[in-house]
Amino acid sequence: MSQPKVVLVACGTAIATSTVVAKGIEEAMRERGIPVVTRQCKAAEIRNRLNGVDLVVTTTPVPADLGVPVIQTLAFLTGIGKEEVLKQIEDALKES
Amino acid sequence: MLTELLDPHAIVLHYTAKDAEAVIRLLSDRLQASGHVHASFADAALKREAELPTGLTLAGDIHAAIPHTEVEHVIRPAVALATLTEPVTFHNMINPDEEIPVRLVFLLALEQPKSQVAMLQEVAQVLQNQNLIAQLMAANSIQEVQQALSQVNTPP
Numbered sequence: 109m110s111q112p113k114v115v116l117v118a119c120g121t122a123i124a125t126s127t128v129v130a131k132g133i134e135e136a137m138r139e140r141g142i143p144v145v146t147r148q149c150k151a152a153e154i155r156n157r158l159n160g161v162d163l164v165v166t167t168t169p170v171p172a173d174l175g176v177p178v179i180q181t182l183a184f185l186t187g188i189g190k191e192e193v194l195k196q197i198e199d200a201l202k203e204s
Numbered sequence: 205m206l207t208e209l210l211d212p213h214a215i216v217l218h219y220t221a222k223d224a225e226a227v228i229r230l231l232s233d234r235l236q237a238s239g240h241v242h243a244s245f246a247d248a249a250l251k252r253e254a255e256l257p258t259g260l261t262l263a264g265d266i267h268a269a270i271p272h273t274e275v276e277h278v279i280r281p282a283v284a285l286a287t288l289t290e291p292v293t294f295h296n297m298i299n300p301d302e303e304i305p306v307r308l309v310f311l312l313a314l315e316q317p318k319s320q321v322a323m324l325q326e327v328a329q330v331l332q333n334q335n336l337i338a339q340l341m342a343a344n345s346i347q348e349v350q351q352a353l354s355q356v357n358t359p360p
Contacts (some may be wrong), residue, residue: 119256120256120297121256123314123316124314124320125258126325128321128328151256167257181298182260182298184262185260185328186261187263187332
């Protein structure tokens with residue numbers, strides 16, 4: 109059993125949007141057989157929360173130089189491009 | 205969950221708003237009057253909207269915004285809803301420089317991060333369902349809104 113990948117989900121307040129995204133990632137990756145744990149944070153806190161993180165998924169703009177892969181998406185809220193984003197997340201986690 | 209948390213006193217249909225601020229203030233005032241949020245909520249939500257906007261471009265003609273703010277301004281969780289006759293400008297959550305003409309606004313008064321997961325997932329379901337959005341935009345009564353939202357599946 110491989111170690112679960114850690115996905116840090118960032119949004120403005122770490123309350124609303126990131127909750128939907130975290131839940132969506134957990135469910136979709138479970139279906140794909142990829143063990144993940146998600147953490148949530150405010151976009152402003154992101155630099156201090158990167159320890160052990162394999163992938164950052166964010167719904168707000170974040171700096172480009174975080175040193176871990178970053179996926180920016182609203183697909184978990186709007187549904188637009190959701191399959192593509194899930195594929196990107198899957199690929200990023202497989203590579204990490 | 206969403207139908208339970210939607211405050212009937214904070215459903216405003218076919219509202220003609222001057223701008224996004226007017227919508228946020230009206231819905232915040234309604235939630236304050238019904239005891240769901242503190243008086244500080246409106247200003248806090250506006251400040252947050254200016255810094256971290258919540259506009260969302262949806263798949264159809266109607267676009268949405270989900271203004272919300274920090275938990276300390278909330279007394280009890282609730283959702284307020286406005287449908288607008290004319291679009292008002294919100295900014296895109298993921299690209300704040302982009303303006304979005306919004307006619308559907310869910311103002312969210314949230315408590316703890318994990319406690320309203322089901323409701324938030326239901327809001328996302330609504331935003332992804334063009335048929336449901338059309339029903340909400342056409343609704344003329346609280347009953348019609350509740351009827352439309354009752355079609356949303358409560359997540360497990």
